[in-house]
Amino acid sequence: MRNTCSRCETNIYRIAYENNSQRRLNGFGWDYSASKSVVDIIRANNLSDRAKDKRALDLGCGDGRHIDYLRRLGFKVFGIDSCKEAIRLCRDRFRDDANVSLKLADLTVRDSISALGLFDLILDWSVLDHIRKKHQKAYLNNAFNALKHGGFFILSEFDRSYPGLFKGKNYRAKNGSYSCAFTINDLIKLLKPLELVDFKEGALEDEINNYRFNTVLMSIHNASYLSTNDQVN
Ligand SMILES: C[S@@+](CC[C@H](N)C(=O)[O-])C[C@H]1O[C@@H](n2cnc3c(N)ncnc32)[C@H](O)[C@@H]1O
DSSP: OOSSOTTTTHHHHHHHHHTGGGTTTTTOOOOSSOOHHHHHHHHHTTTGGGOTTOEEEEETOTTSHHHHHHHHHTOEEEEEESOHHHHHHHHHHTTTOTTEEEEEOOTTSTTSSGGGOOEEEEEEESSGGGSOHHHHHHHHHHHHHHEEEEEEEEEEEEBTTOTTGGGGOSEEEETTEEEEOBOHHHHHHHTTTSEEEEEEEEEEEETTTTEEEEEEEEEOSSOOOOOGGGOOO
């Protein structure tokens, strides 16, 4: 895979993860430990009680902070990222853990995860909000198709209601990176036919840049997946 990918802005992440211990000082403000909103939602909905031997997928896993959290809960965790440096960090970090598997892949490419089987829990912490609109459906289809019936999908994305974000706009394209933001309702609409189970609104999860996040816990009940007509190739 090329190291600079127009779909997934890999180059920006290469810069972040090449120097991961200095990452936050360099303005890449997401934390080194698991997101509080993710931890709270997992606890509040007793998802950790059912973790033993269940399969979790961390989309855009970065340096593996959520892989670490989920494996400690008992999940068998799969982490995928399009950035070589992120996967390299995770391979080092989890090399002795047989319950962690990793894959380098661009998640907007159709079937990039279809060979991995189905998952009980899928997590996306600030990945969808870095995917350009024209690729979002393809990305979400990949995730939906990997979710078990009755499985859970947690997404935590930039909060569009927060007026300070991106100077009042709902997206920003700058220096080769793309970011966009969502309200809780935007996420619910985008994730149909999944149903909302729980949410946390406007949590300050990047204190360096003062970015707030909306987190939703969605589930499939009797849903049929997005129709093939909706898929973007
Ligand atoms: C803001 S970081 C968040 C990292 C991680 N989820 C966390 O909570 O620390 C976004 C991550 O998504 C990854 N990413 C962005 N676009 C991607 C794509 N199309 N396919 C796979 N990974 C992608 C980046 O490489 C980066 O690691």
